[in-house]
Amino acid sequence: MNSAIVRALLVRGMLAGLGAALPALIFAYLVGEGPVDAAIAFESAHAGGHGEEELVSRTVQSTAGLATGVLVFGVAIGGIAALAFCFALGRVGRFSARATAALTALAAFLLVYLVPMLKYPANPPAVGxxxxxxxxxxxxxxxxxxxxxxxxxxxxxxxxxxxxxxxxxxxxxxxxxxxxxxxxxxxxxxxxxxTPHGFPANDLWEFRLASIGMQAVLWAGFGLLFGHLAERVLEPRTATATPSRTPTPVA
Structure with missing residues (x-):
């Protein structure tokens, strides 16, 4: 695979990561912010009124801060996953570009997130x-x-x-x-x-499920988007001229 194709796939991987980050951002905001608020409330209740002053307000953290983090993360992992796709293409079997992209996204979700999380599960930002x-x-x-x-x-x-x-x-x-x-x-x-003693198990479980869900949405979206874009780079459709037919005279 020459450098021009790798560069084209890298750019499309970053774009696919950005596109996949948008539904992941919506999921994180709708599902994940509730457990985070509960964790902050728990921390504030146990700080005895001596908590550190916030440099950035909670409103900014849950909107612009969350959007910036998720979108930048999507672009970064999209580029890395695109390079992994270039390495895997043709080496893991005779799969099409779409299938290889889907396998790359699945492997990334399992190896980079889900399996490590079984050992070190995610905690809300205010916990620990x-x-x-x-x-x-x-x-x-x-x-x-x-x-x-x-x-x-x-x-x-x-x-x-x-x-x-x-x-x-x-x-x-x-x-x-x-x-x-x-x-x-x-x-x-x-x-x-x-996890601090007394932290509500239900809030912790909801946050971890939300974390898994956000990653699943992100990688599923990346696999679908990047598979389509990679296919257009690697398997371009060539227009074939359709021969004109001369009408047969009716006797």
């Missing part, structure tokens, strides 16, 4: 000890790196076993090896749980 945020962030990104590397290793293992075991058996074996390796990594890594 601020002194440990650096450690928790480091552990979360370490889990992402390990999950991505183990996912790539599982794909390579499946491709290596496929000629001898068949595609189905090789896929099952590679998937089982991935689950086992991720489980071992999750057991070895330290816990990052830092």
């Amino acid at each position: 000890n601020p002194d440990t945020i650096g450690k928790r962030t480091t552990l979360f990104f370490l889990m992402i790196v390990l999950t991505v590397l183990l996912g790539i290793a599982a794909v390579l293992l499946g491709r290596r076993l496929a000629p001898r075991w068949g595609n189905w058996n090789a896929s099952v074996a590679a998937g089982a090896a991935f689950v086992a390796a991720v489980t071992i990594a999750a057991v070895i890594l330290p816990s990052g749980e830092n």
Whole structure:
């Protein structure tokens, strides 16, 4: 794949990420802001009136701040996912551009978000000890790196076993090896749980479901949009001239 095509796909990946971020933003605002407000109220109630003064108002945080964060994140992950698509195209099977884009989005959702979140679940912004945020962030990104590397290793293992075991058996074996390796990594890594005692479990559960839902909307939208755009780059439709027909004279 030459550099011009990679560049075109990169730009379209960023555009697809931006487009996918719009419904994710709406979902985050409608579903996720309620649990965040509940977490802030909990923190304020337990601060005894000595909470730090907000540099940015809650209204700005929940509107312009949320929009900026989600849209910038969408553009960034769109570009990264487009590069991953360029690497995966033709290497994971004889899939079309749309199918490869869908598989790339699904793999990104699982490896970059869902699997690491099982070890280090999302917490509302106001929840947790601020002194440990650096450690928790480091552990979360370490889990992402390990999950991505183990996912790539599982794909390579499946491709290596496929000629001898068949595609189905090789896929099952590679998937089982991935689950086992991720489980071992999750057991070895330290816990990052830092939810304060007495925090409402219902609010925490709703926030985590909202977080999963937002990521699912984002990656599903990216897979659909980028698949369409990538197909137009890689499989352009060539216009074929339709031969004119000479009317047959009626006797």
